[in-house]
Amino acid sequence: MTDSTVGDGEEESAGRAVYRFEGRRVLVSDLVDAGLLAAGTDLVFRRKRSGKVYPARVTADGRIELPDGQRFNSPSTAAAAATGRGPFDGWTSWAVDGGPLLDVLRQELLDTVAEQPPSGGLAAGGTATRHAHLKNARKQADADAPITLTVRDLLGWWGASRRGYLVSVQVAAELANHGLSTVPDFAAVGLDDRVTLTGPSVNVEDETETETEGLTGPMTELETTAEPEAAPQQKPATGWEEARMTGAPGPTASDGEDEPGQGQTVGNLxxxxxxxxxxxxxxxxxxxxxxxxxxxxxxxxxxxxxxxxxxxxxxxxxxxxxxxxxxxxxxxxxxxxxxxxxxxxxxxxxxxxxxxxxxxxxxxxxRIAGIITVADLAAEYGSTARPFMLIGDLDRMLRRVISERLDLAEVIALCDGDGRRALSSFDKLSYGDYQQVLSNPKQWEKLNWRLDRKAFTDRLDELREVRNELMHFNDKDKVGDAAIPMLRNMIEVLREYTG
Structure with missing residues (x-):
């Protein structure tokens, strides 16, 4: 996963804690950089029931290298590749040979960084509180007494009230850093639905077989598949010796962690x-x-x-x-x-x-837990369409105000002073251009409106955030619904002052 800063207007943007690793999951390379794991360290993955042992080694750039030369950023992907099976939670699978699990080192890293103040010297505040919540949730999950809470309450740990894209990425990353996941997926259900914070998954081979009640009817029959035979175990030295002989590292798999899904799911209804x-x-x-x-x-x-x-x-x-x-x-x-x-x-x-x-x-x-109908779908897409239509009306009215009241040359000078965008007409203006123009005192005076310029442009900026969420289809929790009164009021003001 590429690094990404986190925030959707609901949490302070300055002085973000290093603890969050810019909204991404902790990597093995972070352990190496922190001095918790040395390059060249031998790792082992021991299967409980079969007794098989799979070796690996930590590379200088913080990857996990298998005996055949394959290198992985993700411990889970490395574990699946080593065994030919899966899925596995790699952090609780791989251990330092004769030492702790990678998960133990990861928790040590999180504890250390959580104690540090965010960049800029601000107090740790909510970050330390959230870290404590997550540590406790992991403790409870490991004790087979997992915490259950609503999605809304879970988001509250991050100071958020809805699941914008960046918030969802951060929540998923920090849960994963603590070996946690939600059942059901917090991104796939409603805000007031309850989810359970569960710990690392049990390896398939080590699960206790249980009988499952069968299903009948289309798309409802449960199937049980046998675990495939493991691939033959490689001799530990072979891949590493070949890499040394050729002078080249083994191949690196593309094994970035999945980001939370952003499309509307059935469970969001x-x-x-x-x-x-x-x-x-x-x-x-x-x-x-x-x-x-x-x-x-x-x-x-x-x-x-x-x-x-x-x-x-x-x-x-x-x-x-x-x-x-x-x-x-x-x-x-x-x-x-x-x-x-x-x-x-x-x-x-x-x-x-x-x-x-x-x-x-x-x-x-x-389990059959609910029902959706055409009426539910119509309500869903109707609520999504309303703010889209109002945003379109607002865009047209702002362009009309600027094109009818202001000089094109002056507008271009404000919005494209260096000529890089080659603006040549009002039709090419963006929403950001509208803000730029109307924030300018000289242009505002030309409108001769008995309105406060700052309050007006502040509201334009609020609506810009709503517009961005909508246009990028990130409005999973219907911020557009809450913004409908603001959009309507702004449009009414524009109509009143433009005739």
Whole structure:
């Protein structure tokens, strides 16, 4: 992952703590740079059940080198490559030969840096508090008593109230630095849905086999796959000796950590994980009719257990069953239903939603946990479209004000004084240009508006942040909804003063 500064206007931008590593995950190279791990250190990955041992070595540039010469930034990718299996949590897999796990060294690094004040000499403040929260969450997860909280409360540890792109990247990175993840994924559910902070995943080979309740119906059957045979173990010296003989390092894999997904997911819809009223296959028409009427539902799923989807009944399927045979059993009214994961991207499930009119939603345990309908989708995209349209109106009105009241040559001098952009007309102005022009006292006076220039341009800057979130499709938590009154008020003011 490339370095990125973190902030979306909800947290101070100055004096950010080194602890956050500019919003990225800790790397093995950070341990080397901090003097916690020396170049040339031998590492081992010991499998608990099989007893197999896989060797590796730390390179001078802080990568993990396998005996065949492959080099990796990520301990997890290195562990998968070494064994031919996976996935693994590499930080709790690799250990210094005769010493601690890499995870222990990583926590030592985090503890050390968290004690340091942020750059600029400011007090550590919220950074130290968050570090304490994360350390405690890891302790609780390791003790099999994980912390559960809402996504909103989790974001509060970072001083954020919504999941902009950069905030999501930082949250995911710092959770990973502490060996934590959320179940379900904090980016794929609603702000008021609850997530559990879990520790490093258990290696597949070391898991205890458990029976899983089977599913029926389309897209709902659980499958269990056997772990493939491990690749033959390489002799530790072979790859390193070949690298020395050729004078060249082994290949470096592209193994950057994944960033949190930014597209809207099924789980982001309010109804997706809010529970679902259902029937069993032994229900009666009277029960179905009553539940649908009392709740105002057009359909009900038929479940013989939380993961055993039999189908659904709808007003149409009930009417057709009864029309064909007045004495038809309830089972005749059960029609095919489709289930999707809460983590599926919303755009990917649109064809199924169009076909069925509704979709059942599975949570992280494959339980049917909610339902989404065409009405939910219409509300979702309607709420997204409204701020887009208002932003477009605002853009046009600002351009109109400037083009009708101000001189083009003076505007170009302010916005493109060096001529690099080759501005030649008002139509080429950007939103930033509008701010530049209207912030200028001389140009503002020409408008002859009885308004405060600073308050006006400050509001333009607030709306610029909203505009950026929308235009980059980062509005997962609907900042646009909160901005609608501001947009409407600004447009009304412009209409009043432009006629």
């Amino acid at each position: 309010p109804s997706a994980l809010k529970g679902v009223e259902s029937l069993t296959s032994s229900a009666s028409f009277e029960e179905a009719f009553t539940k649908m009427r009392l709740n105002g539902y057009s359909q009900l799923p038929v479940l013989n257990g939380p993961r055993n989807l039999q189908g659904a009944v709808t007003w149409e399927s009930i009417a057709l069953a009864r029309y064909a045979d007045g004495d038809a059993p309830f089972s005749r009214a059960i029609v095919k239903a489709h289930a999707v994961s809460y983590a599926d991207h919303l755009i990917d499930v649109l064809p199924y939603l169009a076909q069925f009119g509704f979709l059942l939603v599975k949570d992280q345990t494959n």
